[in-house]
Structures are given as structure tokens and as C-alpha cells.
Amino acid sequence: MEAFLDFEKPIAELENKIRELRHLADTGDADIGEEVARLEAKAGALLVDTYANLTPWQKTQVARHPNRPHFGDYVSRLIDGFTPLAGDRAYGDDPAIRGGLGRFRGRPVMVIGHERGNGTEGRIRHNFGMAQPEGYRKAARLMKLADRFGIAILTFVDTPGAYPGIGAEERGQSEAIARSIETCLSLSVPLLSVVIGEGGSGGAIALASGNRVMMLEHAIYSVISPEGCASILWRSAEHARQAAEALKLTARDLMGFGVIDTVIDEPVGGAHRSPPGAIDATGDAIEAAFMSLDNLDGGQLKSSRREKFLKMGRNGLYGGPNRA
Amino acid sequence: MNWLTNFVRPKIRALVSKRETPENLWEKCPSCGQMVFHRDLEANHRVCPQCDYHFRLSPRERLTQMFDDGRYERVEVPEVAADPLKFRDSKRYADRLKESRTKTDEHEAMVIAVGRLGGLETVMAAQDFGFMGGSMGLAVGEALIKAAEEAVSRHAPLVVIAAAGGARMQEGVLSLMQMPRSVIAVDDVREAGLPYISILTDPTTGGVTASYAMLGDISIAEPGALIGFAGPRVIENTIRESLPEGFQRAEYLLEHGMLDLVVHRRDLRTALTHLLALLTSAEAIRDVPPATDPLLALPSGAHLDGVA
Ligand SMILES: [Zn+2]
Numbered sequence: 001m002e003a004f005l006d007f008e009k010p011i012a013e014l015e016n017k018i019r020e021l022r023h024l025a026d027t028g029d030a031d032i033g034e035e036v037a038r039l040e041a042k043a044g045a046l047l048v049d050t051y052a053n054l055t056p057w058q059k060t061q062v063a064r065h066p067n068r069p070h071f072g073d074y075v076s077r078l079i080d081g082f083t084p085l086a087g088d089r090a091y092g093d094d095p096a097i098r099g100g101l102g103r104f105r106g107r108p109v110m111v112i113g114h115e116r117g118n119g120t121e122g123r124i125r126h127n128f129g130m131a132q133p134e135g136y137r138k139a140a141r142l143m144k145l146a147d148r149f150g151i152a153i154l155t156f157v158d159t160p161g162a163y164p165g166i167g168a169e170e171r172g173q174s175e176a177i178a179r180s181i182e183t184c185l186s187l188s189v190p191l192l193s194v195v196i197g198e199g200g201s202g203g204a205i206a207l208a209s210g211n212r213v214m215m216l217e218h219a220i221y222s223v224i225s226p227e228g229c230a231s232i233l234w235r236s237a238e239h240a241r242q243a244a245e246a247l248k249l250t251a252r253d254l255m256g257f258g259v260i261d262t263v264i265d266e267p268v269g270g271a272h273r274s275p276p277g278a279i280d281a282t283g284d285a286i287e288a289a290f291m292s293l294d295n296l297d298g299g300q301l302k303s304s305r306r307e308k309f310l311k312m313g314r315n316g317l318y319g320g321p322n323r324a
Numbered sequence: 325m326n327w328l329t330n331f332v333r334p335k336i337r338a339l340v341s342k343r344e345t346p347e348n349l350w351e352k353c354p355s356c357g358q359m360v361f362h363r364d365l366e367a368n369h370r371v372c373p374q375c376d377y378h379f380r381l382s383p384r385e386r387l388t389q390m391f392d393d394g395r396y397e398r399v400e401v402p403e404v405a406a407d408p409l410k411f412r413d414s415k416r417y418a419d420r421l422k423e424s425r426t427k428t429d430e431h432e433a434m435v436i437a438v439g440r441l442g443g444l445e446t447v448m449a450a451q452d453f454g455f456m457g458g459s460m461g462l463a464v465g466e467a468l469i470k471a472a473e474e475a476v477s478r479h480a481p482l483v484v485i486a487a488a489g490g491a492r493m494q495e496g497v498l499s500l501m502q503m504p505r506s507v508i509a510v511d512d513v514r515e516a517g518l519p520y521i522s523i524l525t526d527p528t529t530g531g532v533t534a535s536y537a538m539l540g541d542i543s544i545a546e547p548g549a550l551i552g553f554a555g556p557r558v559i560e561n562t563i564r565e566s567l568p569e570g571f572q573r574a575e576y577l578l579e580h581g582m583l584d585l586v587v588h589r590r591d592l593r594t595a596l597t598h599l600l601a602l603l604t605s606a607e608a609i610r611d612v613p614p615a616t617d618p619l620l621a622l623p624s625g626a627h628l629d630g631v632a
Contacts, residue, residue, distance in 0.1 A: 178503075202534045
């Protein structure tokens, strides 16, 4: 069963009509082939047009689409011989962040990412990709392990944010995120990060302080969710649409700010309509990014990563500083 | 802006500033409701004499309390891009900034200063909760980077006094990027072999806690300070349970192993001076009174005999 988003209603209606006509054709009436072709062309054009002009709020919905490929889907299509590695060695293992060793197109890599889970049961098991401190501590542990053995690191970012709970606070959610960022910035191996769905705030940057940061075309990346921003600044979550506009959270916006390096095109109608196409395009972007870092030694990888972040907000961005 | 608004206004403002007007000679304690005479409050480091509530401090008040003789020099913070998102909600961000500047007489939410602590040259960054909730945007990130550079070039310790609700939403993802930037800043101090001390005051939450505030070589909080990643209301709404007594308060974090010390404001300067002198192998410190809290080590060797 395909899950349509509210703005996809006209497309869904056309596709329903096509399905009904096909059903009629099956039951004998042969004169509708032309009509089906016409409607299919119309639906296709509408899909292209809709997805070429998604608003920030619509992109937010696409980024969170339940059928969108998640961490596990990327790993099974892109990583050979993935071996999961668990635990933070202090308290537990957090299923909201997964990690492990494998090979990406022949290259040994440490893969780490948020897992949102598939299906109701999967989403609950992985806590909708909202990590506990153990998740960030596991991520930091695995990054340090990779660093020691000169293994490149690939992170997939897809989270509504770090989990806001009593236990998470008691066990140092803030400290865990801060240390994970610190670990990202200390590495002497390449660190590539791809925002595949939702890049939610501190829980996202904890895994994304990388040499190259990439985003899928319809992914979002923001300091706060549109709903959270709306409830604080507009005093009502119903203004999420306006907040999404104001926050400038689309891949194109972030490219303009110099916060990300690459926008990865998605198949027509979004990654959820054709996961293999989206994952393969992501794979190609990852390969190109790894190759662009191949000539840098450990010290250069670390210093260029730090420079990249230090530059943000300095002269040169948005044509230099100006007074309000 | 003309000459009049630039130069005359601040002086007039100072003359009629809140603290000077007669009706403000008394301040109400937000915790116990007691009216406190302003001189008593100042004499007690702006801590309520009745209930020990630590009033929030402006960077000026804080820096004056901390440095030797209340003397310090400000360090200019480089200008950053203003309102990069052209953000507007019910109000324009540009207007909110202007209001905060008028209200606080500060340019942004983090003030950098150099001064002496028990004679030891120290760089201090004080965050201003009164300036848009102390929120961290480009300017706060830049201030931390500048403070770290200043510490490294002077070969002086860095002390950051955090007070913020979190990231500056109005700067969108660019405010999120201040998390790695601030981490780079404090790590540069560490890599130079210098101490970085984090002082967490009420409140320290969100992206500020999840970056520089929790990375101190030593982390100290003021009593009762709210410290956390998610705000208490967000947590309550998520889990739909009431929160434990004292949850996310400084003492609670201390119990859970997240802080080194909770220090009463009257002892803060002494404790900090003592620790910095030890960490930097500085000569015996000068002109710092002994701590009143018996748990804290006393600052001069002469007093050590009395410690059990
Ligand atoms: Zn009181």
C-alpha cells in the first residue's frame, strides 16, 4: 500500500483512476488504452512538477516519509560484509544508532548512523531514530576505533533529534553529544556524512561534523524541528509550515550557506518511490567524496575539517559581515 | 544612527537605569518572594540572603565579581553576518536584536574579557541570558573562538561562564554549526596545554550544554542551576510523566556524575582561583579569601593544617 502525502492528492487521484480503468480493461472493454496512456503521462508530469517545486514544509514531510530508505537499506545495498558492532562499554547498546565495519566499493569503512526502523515494530525498537547517550558514546567509540586502524568513516544522519527523556538526561545526553562532536573533529581519517532524511539538531550534528557533508535533495537539516520552532516562536505547532519556510532547512538552502558540500539528486517523486535509485546515487556521491580526500594525510584531514567549520560565519559567507 | 542616539542615549539610559530608580531599591527574590534591599543583594554577590537563590547576572556583574579588584579589559569580538536568514516570526529577528542591544547595552550574548584571578592572567567569556536568552548564534560562536585564541596567545587559562536556553533559532542551521565551532575553540585551548574551565549557571540547556559547556577540563555549576539537553517541558510532553524532584538541577547532575563541583557564588572566585593555580603550577595565589564551604580546599598553605 502506497502512503500518499496530503500534497500528493492530485497524483493519487490520477493513479486511482488509472487503476480503475485498467481494472475495466481486464474485464473486457478494450477501448481505453489511449485514455490510460494519456492519464499516465499526466500523472508523470504532475509528479515531476510537484517534486520540482516542493515547499520546505512538503520537503519536511517527504524527509520523514515512512517508505523512505533508512540506514539499514543503505547498508544492505552499499556495504559488503557489514559486521555490526554494539555497545558503549559503559551502560548499554542503543538501537537508535547502529554501527559496524564493512566494505564500500572495496574500501574498508566504519559505517555509523541513525536507524529510524521500518514498520511499527521496527520504529519502536529503534525509538524512531531518537538516540540515548549510549548511542552517541557508541558512535564516538567506533569512530576512535576506526581512527586507530586508519579506516575511513561514513555516517548516515536521519533523526528527529536526540531523545528527550529522564534516563537520557541522567546519563548525560549533553555530554555524550558534545564528546561525539569532539571525536568527529579529532579524527585523522576521512569522515563523510550524508543526511538521508531528517537532520534534527544536536542529535544530527553529533554524527555530522565531517570532512564532507552531503544531503539528499529532499532531506532537511535544521537546528530545531519546524513544529518545535513554531511552538516557541509562534506559540502554536500549527505554524510549522511558516517555521519550515523561515528556518531555511532545505538542501539547496544549506548549500547556499556553505554548510553542506553536495546535494544528491533523488529519483522523480522522491527516494521513497525508488529506493534503489536513491541509494545508488548516494553511493556514487560517497565514492566521489572519498576520492576527493584520498590525497590528504591524517593531519591535513583533521586540519581541513576544522578549517571548514571555523570558516562558517566568517568573512566571505553571504558576501561578508554587515551590520543590522 | 546619528550622534544623538549613539552617544547621548546610553548616558541618559545609565542615569535612569532601573537599579537607580527609587522603586527598584528593593528587588523581589524570584524563588522565595522576599523583598531584598539592593545593597544587601550586591553585598551578597546577588544571592538571596533568605533562601540562597542565585540571581541571574549580566556579564558585567559576573566579570566584576570574578576578577581581582573587579578589574578587567574587554576583548573585541569580530563582527559576524547579521540576520543571515532574514528571519521573521511574529517579529523580525533584526528588531529582536535591536531590542536586546538596547535592553542590555551589549552587542551580543557573549562578552570576552582578560583580567587576573589571584594574580594569574585569565581569559573569561561570560554569556548573557538577558540577551535573547543567551542563545548561541554566529556571534557567540565567534566570541568563543576569539576567547580561545586570546587564551592561547596569552598562554592563559580559559573560563567560560555559560547561561543560555540553547541555539539561536533565528539563525537556523548556522546556529547549529556553532556547536562544532565552539568545540574546536575549547579543544584548541586544551591542545595548547591550558586549562579550560566551564561554569554552568542557571539555565544552561540545549546546544550550549551539548557542546562547550559540558567539555570543561573541570565543570562547576552554581547551586540550583537548571542544566540539561532537553528542556523539562519538552521531556514532560514526550514521556507524559511528572519529573523527579530536583531533576536537571546542579545538585542532581552532581549526584549523577556529570559535574565536578557545585559551588556557592560567594566561593566561586576562591575555588576557581585555587584550581587554576594548581592546574597551571602557578605560584601561591594572592588576595583571595578562604572558601566558606568546608568541602572546598582552602587557598593558601597556611590554612591547610586545619583541614581534616
Ligand atoms: Zn529568596
